[in-house]
Amino acid sequence: MSSPLVFIDGDQGTTGLQIHERLRDRSDLTVVTLSAAERKNFTRRAEAINACDIAILCLPDAAAREAVGAIVNPAVRVIDASSAHRTQPDWTYGFPEMTPRQAERIANASRVTNPGCYPTGAVGLLRPLLQAGLMPDNYPVSIYAVSGYSGRGRAGVEEYEGQGATQAPSYQVYGLELAHKHPPEIQQYAGLAQRPVFVPAYGAFRQGIVLTVALDLRLLAPDVDGATLHACLARHYADAAHVQVMPLFESSTLKYLDPQVLNGTDDMRLSVFANIEHGHVLLAAVFDNLGKGASGAAVQNLDLMLTRQSR
Incomplete structure (x- = not known):
């Protein structure tokens, strides 16, 4: 069974850089990023996000909404590190310790919004x-x-x-x-x-x-x-x-x-x-x-979501 593809969209900012640093040497997943020439190419970004298993969005709010809007593959799951979807009812709040069952909700979610x-x-x-x-x-x-x-x-x-x-x-x-x-x-x-x-x-x-x-x-x-x-x-x-x-x-x-x-x-x-x-x-x-407040939280949520991916 091939390892899950994790696409980091926006890996050049402070959050994205740390997430990439945390994931790049892991053997249980494959990290996908875009070259500098491709990052501003909407078609290439859309192809990348629809080809991955889990996308981590480290983008400004408007760009995060655009990225989610480009998803046509129903199997793609998303962790959004921006504030674009944090109060949206159809997104799961990515704070695993918030309630006794929040970690389970995150593990089974297709759309997770990282807390501010x-x-x-x-x-x-x-x-x-x-x-x-x-x-x-x-x-x-x-x-x-x-x-x-x-x-x-x-x-x-x-x-x-x-x-x-x-x-x-x-x-x-x-x-x-x-x-x-x-x-x-x-x-x-x-x-x-x-x-x-x-x-x-x-x-x-x-x-x-x-x-x-x-x-x-x-x-x-x-x-x-x-x-x-x-x-x-x-x-x-x-x-x-x-x-x-x-x-x-x-x-x-x-x-x-x-x-x-x-x-x-x-x-x-x-x-x-x-x-x-x-x-x-x-x-x-x-x-x-940049730990529990951003990159660390995103990786914590990713690890929870991967538990379902591996079943």
């Missing part, structure tokens, strides 16, 4: 708490996050590593119009009744994310505290291979969160910090924006 990097942390923190009824779905959620500059793709890498790198700011908050593309995705998969406030930033480091959500316990049920929230997350991710919940005694000793501590891994670490006196809790997620 920031939503991976936000949904990972919020959904178990909302699902357990520990937070009301109308809680006024505000999310603050900082990512490495690779989160901007090649433009971010060029700004910080190119000729004008000395002029790049050490820290920049963006999305000031509060109309970022991630809140609808976060709202849908976290189970929120209303759009969350989302304030992202870039730091002067290549990759890594710290994402935080502050909670006021006065807005939760009287018996909910930091320990309750932590126990819920710990139960939800008890058997997860790539999501860990830091024990409360460990988080209580931390003085800061390093966004780069999990770089080079496909893991995400969740933490709960509580101030009993003031009734405040801080939820935090740390992970590599």
Whole structure:
């Protein structure tokens, strides 16, 4: 039996390059890419995507929609790393740890949409708490996050590593119009009744994310505290291979969160910090924006989908 053909469409961006790097030496599949001369040839791209078993799209949104529209072979399965299909009901959300059966859904899906990097942390923190009824779905959620500059793709890498790198700011908050593309995705998969406030930033480091959500316990049920929230997350991710919940005694000793501590891994670490006196809790997620937040997640989903392909 021949090995599955995996076509990476858009293997020159930050996500696509890392996916290609992760897959190129594997013996259980065959990676297909296009030459520089072919990448802008729609006919050649359409031929490639219809000849593969699984296509991984690392493209701008419009190009991802165009690629999917070119598929006429019903056997072709797709992992879309863009945001083009993340809230579409006929696409499976590629966050295997989100629910007990999500990995199975991904394994059997023909269309999988990779989560956004920031939503991976936000949904990972919020959904178990909302699902357990520990937070009301109308809680006024505000999310603050900082990512490495690779989160901007090649433009971010060029700004910080190119000729004008000395002029790049050490820290920049963006999305000031509060109309970022991630809140609808976060709202849908976290189970929120209303759009969350989302304030992202870039730091002067290549990759890594710290994402935080502050909670006021006065807005939760009287018996909910930091320990309750932590126990819920710990139960939800008890058997997860790539999501860990830091024990409360460990988080209580931390003085800061390093966004780069999990770089080079496909893991995400969740933490709960509580101030009993003031009734405040801080939820935090740390992970590599190019690992669990992008390329690593795509490969994790690919491996799940290949389990069905090999049957």
